[in-house]
Amino acid sequence: MKLYENLLLMRKFQECELREQELKKQLKENEDRKRLISMKTLLKEKIELFKIKNQQFKQMKKELALAELKSSGLQNEIKEMEDQIYSGEIQTMKELEKLQQMQRELTGQAEKIETFAITLMEKLEELEKVVSEERQILLKMKDEYDILRLKTIEEIGKIKEELELLYSTKQQIEENISATILEKYKKIKLHKNQPIATVINGKCNGCNMSVSIVVVQEVSRHEKLIYCENCGRILISDK
Numbered sequence: 001m002k003l004y005e006n007l008l009l010m011r012k013f014q015e016c017e018l019r020e021q022e023l024k025k026q027l028k029e030n031e032d033r034k035r036l037i038s039m040k041t042l043l044k045e046k047i048e049l050f051k052i053k054n055q056q057f058k059q060m061k062k063e064l065a066l067a068e069l070k071s072s073g074l075q076n077e078i079k080e081m082e083d084q085i086y087s088g089e090i091q092t093m094k095e096l097e098k099l100q101q102m103q104r105e106l107t108g109q110a111e112k113i114e115t116f117a118i119t120l121m122e123k124l125e126e127l128e129k130v131v132s133e134e135r136q137i138l139l140k141m142k143d144e145y146d147i148l149r150l151k152t153i154e155e156i157g158k159i160k161e162e163l164e165l166l167y168s169t170k171q172q173i174e175e176n177i178s179a180t181i182l183e184k185y186k187k188i189k190l191h192k193n194q195p196i197a198t199v200i201n202g203k204c205n206g207c208n209m210s211v212s213i214v215v216v217q218e219v220s221r222h223e224k225l226i227y228c229e230n231c232g233r234i235l236i237s238d239k
């Protein structure tokens with residue numbers, strides 16, 4: 001392979017490397033990916049809070065059911081006592097007073113439980129509203145998260161696919177190119193991002209400085225490697 005062809009390949013290799021850098025930067029700085037991560041954290045926090053509220057709601061419901069059960073038990077007891085009082089079975093005044101006293105106590109207890117149950121019901125109603133609203137918000141957030149997730153996977157997939165292609169192109173070039181040129185390229189690459197520069201209108205496009213006529217002529221002959229007198233890059237002619 002002639003020098004010129006080698007240089008063309010080397011320049012293609014360089015283009016691959018530049019594109020690779022750009023894609024890697026895109027991967028690192030992917031805005032959707034960043035948004036996705038913060039959305040995930042937020043969603044997780046909200047789900048945890050929702051679970052706690054939902055748990056509270058269930059607990060209150062249980063408490064209410066218990067209070068209602070207790071209340072109806074008391075009502076039954078009160079009713080039984082009433083039946084007893086009016087049954088005519090009571091013989092003494094003392095017995096009657098005792099029963100009436102117990103009945104009053106039970107009625108007092110029943111009223112307390114009733115008040116408690118009503119407050120609980122009001123709280124439950126409020127909480128139910130909050131829980132249902134938050135469930136809707138969460139579902140909406142989850143939808144948004146899923147859409148963004150798929151979009152991000154697609155974007156990143158495309159970038160990775162292109163990167164794979166670049167790697168294989170680079171590998172092919174490395175296998176075919178002159179080892180000397182590749183070595184020189186890598187050496188310059190340590191200090192300069194683009195080791196191959198093209199001479200365009202008498203200027204090195206690496207450092208943008210004019211090169212001497214002699215160098216321009218030498219470069220266009222492509223008989224040996226010519227370097228920019230100013231920046232040290234390997235020069236290739238623009239033809």
Ligand SMILES: [Zn+2]
Nearest residue numbers: 204207228231
């Ligand atoms: Zn230069």
